[in-house]
Amino acid sequence: MKQYREIIPLFYKKFKCIGDQCLSHCCRGWTINIDKKTYKKYKTAHQIEIKEITDKHLIKYPKGSGTNKYSFIALDKDDKCPFFYRNKLCRIYKTLGPSALSCICQTYPRLKTQFDGYTQHSLSFSCPEVVRLVLFQPDSMKYKENTVIEKVRITRVSQSPKKKYKAQNKKKLGCSYFVRLSMH
Numbered sequence: 001m002k003q004y005r006e007i008i009p010l011f012y013k014k015f016k017c018i019g020d021q022c023l024s025h026c027c028r029g030w031t032i033n034i035d036k037k038t039y040k041k042y043k044t045a046h047q048i049e050i051k052e053i054t055d056k057h058l059i060k061y062p063k064g065s066g067t068n069k070y071s072f073i074a075l076d077k078d079d080k081c082p083f084f085y086r087n088k089l090c091r092i093y094k095t096l097g098p099s100a101l102s103c104i105c106q107t108y109p110r111l112k113t114q115f116d117g118y119t120q121h122s123l124s125f126s127c128p129e130v131v132r133l134v135l136f137q138p139d140s141m142k143y144k145e146n147t148v149i150e151k152v153r154i155t156r157v158s159q160s161p162k163k164k165y166k167a168q169n170k171k172k173l174g175c176s177y178f179v180r181l182s183m184h
Contacts, residue, residue, distance in 0.1 A: 002150045007120045010139040015110070015123055015130060020088040023128045026108055027081040027090070032073040034058065038102045039071045047095050050083075057082040073102075119148070 034042070042054045057074045076082045083091040092100050109124035123130040134140045 002152055004114075004148055005118045006146045006148045007118060008144055008146070009122065010142045010144060011133045011137045012110075012121055012123060014137065015133060018129050022088060025084065025088050026127060027084040028075070028079050032075075032081060032102060032104055033069045034071045034073060034102050036070040038100070041096070041100055042092075045096060049091060050095055053082045053091070 039058060039060070042050065042058055045051055045054065057076070058071055059074050060071045061069055073081055073083070081090075085091060085094070090101070090105070092105070098106070109127035109130050111122045111124055113120045113122070123133075125131055125134070
């Protein structure tokens with residue numbers, strides 16, 4: 001089992017994106033990275049509007065570019081996400097649903113920082129709604145601290161035939177497969 005301390009501001013769970021009511025919007029001026037699964041979801045979308053934007057603005061990182069990211073959304077001429085409607089709503093969200101959003105779009109402005117056995121949850125002040133919550137919520141400077149215990153699951157990872165052959169021929173081999181720890 002893995003154990004760590006978690007620090008969460010009380011107003012953290014009160015945050016909800018206010019979408020078209022926001023004074024600004026988060027869909028401009030930054031790199032929106034897209035993982036491989038989301039990339040494929042967008043590229044195979046049946047909706048013409050999503051397909052057209054994806055074909056023009058969804059760019060794969062070149063292999064060997066020094067990044068472990070898969071792709072990104074190229075911003076439009078106004079430095080905005082091309083999926084952004086004039087009414088400050090997202091076409092992906094509206095057309096494909098919230099589960100189709102990229103990881104960054106699902107989690108922003110939520111932040112998670114891990115250090116020295118602690119996990120600290122916070123919200124970015126680049127979001128006007130977060131700033132409003134901090135300024136006007138009476139408990140905005142209060143937090144709670146919990147101890148979190150996660151179970152660790154042991155999973156068998158199969159070997160390649162070449163490694164398996166080598167392993168079978170070694171004497172005193174204590175284990176013929178690798179163990180990977182994964183948390184859930």
